[in-house]
Amino acid sequence: MSLHESIVSGKFVVTSEIGPPKGVNIERALKEADFLKGKVEAVNVTDIQSSVMKVGSLAVCHLLKQRGIEPVFQLTCRDRNRLALQSDLLSAWILGIKNVLIITGDHPTLGDHPDSLPVFDLDSVQLLQVVSGLNQGKDMMGNDLEGKPNFFPGAVANPGADPLELQIIKLEKKVQAGAKFIQTQTVYDPAQFETFMKAAEHIDVPILAGIVLLKSAGMARYMNKNVAGVSVPDHLIKRMSQAENRKQESIDITIELIKQLKPLCQGIHLMPLGWDKLVPEILKRAFS
Numbered sequence: 001m002s003l004h005e006s007i008v009s010g011k012f013v014v015t016s017e018i019g020p021p022k023g024v025n026i027e028r029a030l031k032e033a034d035f036l037k038g039k040v041e042a043v044n045v046t047d048i049q050s051s052v053m054k055v056g057s058l059a060v061c062h063l064l065k066q067r068g069i070e071p072v073f074q075l076t077c078r079d080r081n082r083l084a085l086q087s088d089l090l091s092a093w094i095l096g097i098k099n100v101l102i103i104t105g106d107h108p109t110l111g112d113h114p115d116s117l118p119v120f121d122l123d124s125v126q127l128l129q130v131v132s133g134l135n136q137g138k139d140m141m142g143n144d145l146e147g148k149p150n151f152f153p154g155a156v157a158n159p160g161a162d163p164l165e166l167q168i169i170k171l172e173k174k175v176q177a178g179a180k181f182i183q184t185q186t187v188y189d190p191a192q193f194e195t196f197m198k199a200a201e202h203i204d205v206p207i208l209a210g211i212v213l214l215k216s217a218g219m220a221r222y223m224n225k226n227v228a229g230v231s232v233p234d235h236l237i238k239r240m241s242q243a244e245n246r247k248q249e250s251i252d253i254t255i256e257l258i259k260q261l262k263p264l265c266q267g268i269h270l271m272p273l274g275w276d277k278l279v280p281e282i283l284k285r286a287f288s
Contacts, residue, residue, distance in 0.1 A: 003042040004152040007206050013267035017044035020055035032276040037069050039280050047074040051111025062095045073097045078105030081121040093149035101154045102127045125173045132178035155179035159196035160229035168199050175205050183269040186212040188232045190260040197264050208267035213275050214250050217241035258286040
């Protein structure tokens with residue numbers, strides 16, 4: 001069953017993601033994806049995540065498709081104008097890629113090429129509108145396409161945003177523009193996520209709660225300081241700092257979070273950050 005079919009049917013879905021390499025040695029990324037095969041509904045491929053130059057999402061999505069893994073093509077607005085964005089979307093469809101996750105993208109000053117000029121010709125809401133237009137057989141200028149795609153578009157949300165009201169307004173605009181599913185920024189505070197879900201209860205689109213696997217107490221403190229809207233509670237930081245086996249503690253924490261978040265949403269989006277081989281155990285225990 002495809003991601004689209006799973007979500008439309010009301011099934012509780014699990015997605016995950018991999019990051020392309022900084023270079024052409026693709027084997028490690030594909031091996032990470034293989035750990036996820038058959039365990040999740042689809043696998044996101046990040047698109048120059050955090051403005052750090054890496055292999056493009058489109059090429060890796062194509063390789064996943066060849067390996068029998070359903071990809072989610074992440075597409076950021078930061079690096080391309082409206083011509084290139086539309087062209088890449090059509091190219092993705094030709095390669096058999098149906099799921100797209102539309103993201104505005106981090107500013108280049110945050111990455112490893114800080115002097116790079118940002119594009120931001122469109123924002124995420126506008127690009128979702130473009131995807132909807134392509135699905136109807138029209139480009140952004142209203143010109144007819146020679147054959148139209150049928151993308152399943154998604155968008156992102158940040159449950160920890162402050163003020164939350166502005167995040168809900170933007171989420172409403174994304175859904176109005178055509179988003180059919182939402183994946184969230186990482187969540188470590190189920191109570192905070194419940195507040196977000198109550199504020200978004202009028203939005204009739206499935207929401208998948210994001211979870212980044214914690215690797216260390218230092219990583220948790222870094223996210224608290226540098227990642228907007230992310231709040232790792234002190235008790236989780238303490239657990240990671242005192243853990244004799246950090247990987248096992250990370251597994252236990254993730255399972256606990258999944259069980260607490262599951263009643264609140266329609267899915268989980270796991271972000272392993274290279275610890276993909278832990279995902280099968282996490283899912284087996286979380287859903288047993």
